[in-house]
């Protein structure tokens with residue numbers, strides 16, 4: 001018997017990723033585009049209210065803002081579904097805790113990047129960080145995005161930072177250096193530095209450099225098109241079918257295991 005298509009609702013449907021998701025879901029025979037919604041009050045273009053959308057969907061795919069994603073996760077948990085794929089970035093600790101709380105009731109895949117290649121890079125970064133002595137090898141993460149991006153460092157850069165810190169067996173927050181300016185002094189050993197570029201239409205570029213006396217190792221990824229984020233989010237939505245409540249990430253979906 002052929003499986004019935006998974007019914008997808010798209011949050012933030014008029015945004016850059018919302019539009020990309022709409023196109024990708026429409027052409028995927030495993031999925032039915034059940035509903036699209038945007039901000040409260042947004043109408044036209046086939047949009048419905050959030051409440052109507054949630055009633056029609058098995059999975060909601062959400063690329064919006066931290067506040068909107070947290071609210072959506074809370075509402076989905078209160079009504080016992082649907083499951084959620086969250087791609088928004090820029091969450092603070094309180095917002096992340098709220099999503100973790102919702103994941104006690106519903107299944108959620110949340111990732112700063114739905115790119116397959118990027119999630120493979122996360123494992124390579126963790127491996128390199130484990131192998132290279134932090135007293136000799138400085139870690140520097142550089143990310144570049146389009147001029148419209150509102151959070152920094154990117155969710156992906158933070159994932160890469162967590163992978164590097166995890167490889168060293170430390171908590172990223174204790175060693176992260178998110179910005180530098182002025183008379184900052186010499187670089188302390190063990191620091192994980194972030195640098196941010198914003199401009200034009202850059203879809204997303206990330207590099208992690210391990211810098212030692214006389215040599216440099218750089219691992220990098222460049223996104224040329226948002227379509228692969230949409231494909232990754234679809235893989236996550238399909239993977240969610242029948243999953244118990246919990247907060248999962250793209251490495252779970254891809255079967256890459258913990259970094």
Ligand SMILES: NC(=O)C1=CN([C@@H]2O[C@H](COP(=O)(O)OP(=O)(O)OC[C@H]3O[C@@H](n4cnc5c(N)ncnc54)[C@H](OP(=O)(O)O)[C@@H]3O)[C@@H](O)[C@H]2O)C=CC1
Nearest residue numbers: 012015016017038039063064068087088089111112113114
């Ligand atoms: N994890 C991943 O692989 C990827 C993650 N992202 C992340 O996804 C998020 C969205 O990115 P992008 O599409 O470029 O940004 P956009 O600003 O283009 O889209 C976000 C949309 O969400 C809408 N929105 C705001 N509040 C609500 C709400 N309460 N309900 C429904 N919709 C709402 C905004 O509306 P309005 O226009 O009216 O403000 C906006 O159109 C960002 O956090 C980005 O970092 C992006 C690409 C890949």
Ligand SMILES: O=C(O)C1=N[C@H](C(=O)O)C[C@H](O)C1
Nearest residue numbers: 089112149154155156157204
């Ligand atoms: O805002 C974007 O565009 C992107 N955001 C994600 C992030 O913060 O890492 C993923 C991707 O790089 C595009």
